[in-house]
Amino acid sequence: MNCNEAETLLARYGDGELDGVKRRLIERHLRGCAQCAARHADMLALRARLRSEAPYFAAPPGLRERVRAAVASTPASASGVTRPSGDRWRWLGGGAFAGCAATVLAFVVGTTVVDWRENRDLAVEAVALHVRATLDRQQIQVASSDSHTVKPWLSARLDYSPPVLDLAAEGFPLLGGRLDTLDKRPVAALVYRYRNHTIDVFVRPESADAPPLRTLRGFNVAHARSPGWDWLAVSDVSSEVLTAFVERLAREAPAP
């Protein structure tokens, strides 16, 4: 690969948009070409600055209520307009629209209810726990960025002592932990922050189940394994970030 070819692929490489073959080709080129490597480093440096310095504007506290009120007071006709088969549905009346509004609120405002009775697997259950915890504001029972505070708190309430790592330096500060129930068993849930997203990490002694990476209604679930431990991370951060994060945790954790 020459520099011209590399140049056309560099951005796609940095954005994680290249397949394995091209990725390996460009990685080989970058190892041998200081000029292209510098360009790539520039792009990564810009990204790092964008992510650390440019604000991510979280919705102001009042907005959620404002949206709730606006959606609730939107007359049924707002929905009716886009339903050409209107009459057929009229008998559903307010109830149907209320349901509609609830669905919108669920996806937008976050009151997602995952019905995992129908599709009961670990990933779905983990998402349900994550959603419930964020809604109830019960996500963190022991709030501390100090792993030496979180670990004993959890160990005292479980029949195992979960590894608790702080990856604040990588941009994933530890917020705390809680006790949850996954697959009918008590489980340690560690809560991390990545930018303005929260990540739940369920860590438990190794088991046979291995849910693949998947997306459920906007949430990603990533799974990793380390000697003796089984890791399940749930968040609305991108799947690449979540996977890299949970693999990092698994790699660094000491065996029980």
Add this chain to the structure above:
Amino acid sequence: MPHLNAGYNLARWLARDAHDAEDVVQDACIRALKYIGSLNRADARAWFLTIVRHAFYDWCERNRPAEIARDDGSAIEAAVDHAAVDPEQAALRRAESKVLADAIAELPLAFREVLILREMEELSYKEIARIADIPIGTVMSRLARARALLQGSTRLRAIGERASGGVR
């Protein structure tokens, strides 16, 4: 409350004003109610961001029509000039993060939106193409321009060099 934050962040960067962003998001939520049938359940965030973007452009047309007209691409070079304020003074006057935020805010709309979707929402080219209703090739060229504009911004470069202790 993941998607509301994503929606607000996008609206805030597009509108560059907190109050206007709230109006846009509120309108988007009402629209979401209308378009609920088009929701692909696996992809609620991208779906909602698409609606926020539409809501913003409609709002912009009503309230700041000049901005859309101006932003047909001819503003690119103007954006570069705009960024070329005296670096010393700029660095003294503002916090460094404010400088970067200002440089992003000065990007033409078409470049700003793909940059926010890629770098802040970490969406794929394909998802961005769908949200902004442009071909993937256009996503790539706009991203490249956005990055080049930011990297070429005199103010940013001055600060970057200062931070790294010299000229690279």
